[in-house]
Amino acid sequence: MNKFATAIKRKRRRQLFLVLFLVLVSACSTVTCPIDTVVKCNYTFCDVEGADAVLQDTLNVDVRKGGRDTTLVSNLVSGSGFSVAMSYYNRVDTLILHYRQIALPDTIYVWHDGYTHVENPECGSYRFHILKDVRCTERGIDRLEIINPKVDYEGSGNIKVYFNSFAE
């Protein structure tokens, strides 16, 4: 009987080793990289009082680089906001907002500091930004406000755009 009990104990020890081995082989740490590789600055629209609003117009957003304009947002209809990339290595970004109801566009100037962020070498590097100051012309825009100066891939709102009349 005791020989049998000893044999059972040996068998259970072998089974324990096998289970531990399988668990060890199957367990792996994983790295989940952010889906978006480009970090964007998020603009949200509101009316003059500060309540969230929808723009009652069609909007196109260009960025100025090297004297030429490139369209980043095209024909935004009844939008509540937009997201645009920021320049990695420039100190100030220039955005031009073209309206359909207003003849002349608005220009937004955004001063920012950029820095490289590495979450994990397997994911590569990202460019984050700290917003320093924002200014604009006042054709359709009443004023701008920085609500979150840190621009990263978390996706939170960064700048509030207060429109004069055609945002509801």
Next chain:
Amino acid sequence: MLSCTAFFFIYSSLFVSMAQTTDSVAVAAYNDSVQVALDSISDVKDSQKSGKVAVTDSISGAGKISKWVPTEDELKKELPWFQGFTVSADVFGLGMYLLGDYGTLEAALRLSLKNVYLPIFELGLGMCEHTDDNSKIHYKVNAPFFRIGLDYNLLKDKHQDNRMFAGFRYGFSTYKYDMNGPGVEDPVWGGKEPFDFGGTTSTSHWLELVLGCQVKVFRNFHMGWSVRLKYHLSSTKNDNSKAYYIPGYGTTGNGNTWAGSYNLIFDLNWGKKKKTTPLP
């Protein structure tokens, strides 16, 4: 890394099985009554009426080696609190460093209390130098780490030299790491700038759950292994980067991490009952 892990655990499991077979005669005597154990021993001589039995080693040959087998009364006695120290070194971490990008040099000092509670202090050096194939980001760190913990001997018979234990560790490390890379190209405005984060300081804390065993090979020399599940508690937050490898913990990802060790152990017998009775 997984193939190395598999190799070490296959090897150690075979080794433990062999060691257990060699000591199976003495183990059977410890666990059962002395009279019942005699039935499983191939060559036994009853030398004295006191109950002490001289046992021959069935592997090396009859009549050459004798061991002291405790009587049933002696088995029931509790061991004194202090049962000596063991010092050990981990070879698995060194093997990982020689075969891969990171690893450890690690040693431990373990105290035995009644051969039940096994406090342990581990000290080591974590090393990593890694360049990612895709991003070309280079990471380097060499720093010490410390762990302190307690294990519990799971085996029923505390008088034997072999152990199977479960326990926990608290680990921490303060280190400086270097990270540099080619930078990222601006897809809209153009331009690219490399980056270099040299000497970034960080402190990390973690917990470990440990399961392992230790087997006597000969005299005071033991070998053993352990598997560990590590939980990262906290690390210093830096704006620019997160540590890729934490000395003593391992690589950081989005979850916890598994690890293992294979130890060469020297048992400092102190206060243990070690007595040999020569054959008549």
